[in-house]
Amino acid sequence: MDTKPEFKPGNFLYAGKASALETVGLANPRDWSPTDDDWKLPADWKGIVREGMAERLQRFRSFKLFMDICVRCGACADKCHFFIGSGDPKNMPVLRAELIRSIYRGEMKTAGKILGKLAGGRKLTEDVIKEWFYYFYQCTECRRCSVFCPYGIDTAEITIIAREILNLLGTNIDWIASPVANCFMTGNHLGLKPHTFKENIEYLVDDIEEYAGVRIEPTFNRKGAEILFVTPSGDVFAEPGIYTLMGYLMLFEHIGLDYTWSTYASEGGNFGFFTSHEMMKRLNAKMYAESKRLGVKWILGGECGHMWRVVHQYMDTLNGPADWLEQPVSPLTGTRFENAASTKMVHITEFTADLIKNNKLKLDPSQNDHIIPTFHDSCNTSRGMGMLEEPRYVLNNVCNNFVDMAPQVIRENTFCCGSGSGLNAGEYLEMRFRGGLPRANAVKRVHEDHGVNMLSCVCAIDRAVFPALMDYWVPGVGVCGVSELVANALVMEGQGEREYNLRGEENPSYKPPAEDEASAEAGEEGEE
């Protein structure tokens, strides 16, 4: 507990920029680096931490319980991907939580104040803050440990509160603070302005026309559309997310959906969730405000991880009830999405699964025959919202070769990608390789045993970080969104030859119709 972390390139995240903190009014904006001796904490930083902790112990009963009830049984100890991959014992969830529990005891509890270490307490020092920064930005808030805790302690919530307290001192990271500021000012993490957002999608529309021979005319900010579609902005500019977005466009065209994009609510991701409850609320409010302004009936959400955790677990108490919206009903199938009765927001994979179940899609899964996909359950959509069956149902209908990974590493037991909760920064690549090792190891097994060559997922951070993880640990495995595989299999009305996939690569599963006919005829002749 007393060993100080050593900040070295590759094992820490860059500090939040002063300008980003100022944009959204976060505390103590300044220039600093975790490698500095002096972190330039506010003058009364100890008082701020004590008050911040006391306020949250009062406000969140879960936090109070989690501080008090751990019996150190060790059930969580070896369940964290960062512990397994880094070998650093302070990444055992029980010990990571102890970093803050010991301060709770030493600063807030009478026994700990008097007896100190004897009662498991310690005093607040600047080194404690440095240690919190180091380890609470190694937890990805994935909640795998909570699945195994007999008391149901959710270590993610401990990390969430610890990061809130760190934010009170301005000790936050740039990869979260800048996206938050951009999202607040412009609508999305990279700060794409409305025209750029629109132009990017139009560029992808051109690519669809080139590769699939179908012209799609999406609408933007259209009042009176039935549905508002919101997806993480990574799908609008990052590879391979853009191919997932092309998949959405083709699916909606295929079924003639009355929907619109918004250039203002142009981000499904919510890095406010990794900052504070208040920041999460401010960013989440944007898509709901936009749904009201446009007068849509409900919201359809793209393949995202933490957007869904925020919607599913927090939205209703943050910004709800969204009385101006209706309970979502699929205009194609009539299915009423009971699970979205309150949030009025449906996940694209649930929506697609329902379309397939009701035979509303014309599919040719053989278009994906060269792909042997497995599926990574995003922590947020699996443990965070219980979406376990739908992606597999979709995959089994759009591909002929789907292979699941071992039972102990999928569904609610899924291993995190190692880069969630805002840790997907470039400077953190080595640490991410540690955190992603258990997931990559499971992919490697299905790659070697079953020839799996594609890791599919329903999360934009997964899509952004898995290519690097696969390159290092399991070369030969690509990464895609589930909707890209759906689009590959869609038989679009008036489509051209699907000789190329959405990435502009030759499609090995493409069968030229002329040859098919010729061989069919030859077969018939042979039979005669």
Add this chain to the structure above:
Amino acid sequence: MKLKTLLAKHKSALISRWVDAIVETYPSETAKFLKSKKDQFSNPVGHTIVAETKNLFDQVLEGVDREKVTPFLDRIIRIRAIQEFTPSQAISFVFSLKYIIREVVGPEIDTEDLDQELVDLEATLDFMALVAFDIYMSCREQVYDIRAKEVQQNAFLLLKRANLLVEKPGPKPEDS
């Protein structure tokens, strides 16, 4: 080749000591975990260490061939190359087999007068360490390459639209 016969006789003890030596480069709580959990998915690092030390030991008995030994070394070093180890710490486990051999079968080496064979075997281990160093460096270089590639992928469409992507130069078509 009496020494190799001797090593083969003590194979399980030597491998077990070698696994211990690698595992003990981690903090004690972690070492306990790495040795206790057998499941390849719950404990990929421990599983890899146990599986690959066996393979490497067989290679030592066979005579180290760069091509054959590389995949076994790679699986261990690939992990250590991105963990909190210095380069020397990351590959030091190769040398530890030297000391383990002396500890476990040292007296028999003396009584059987196998000193020259031991010198030869240690030269083989030195060669394996050099291969390990090459692997370590290639892992590190890969980390930097991947990092550069990721920056490009994260803003792929913006770079493409701004005409800022440069294709990797390929072989030029030959003049006809």
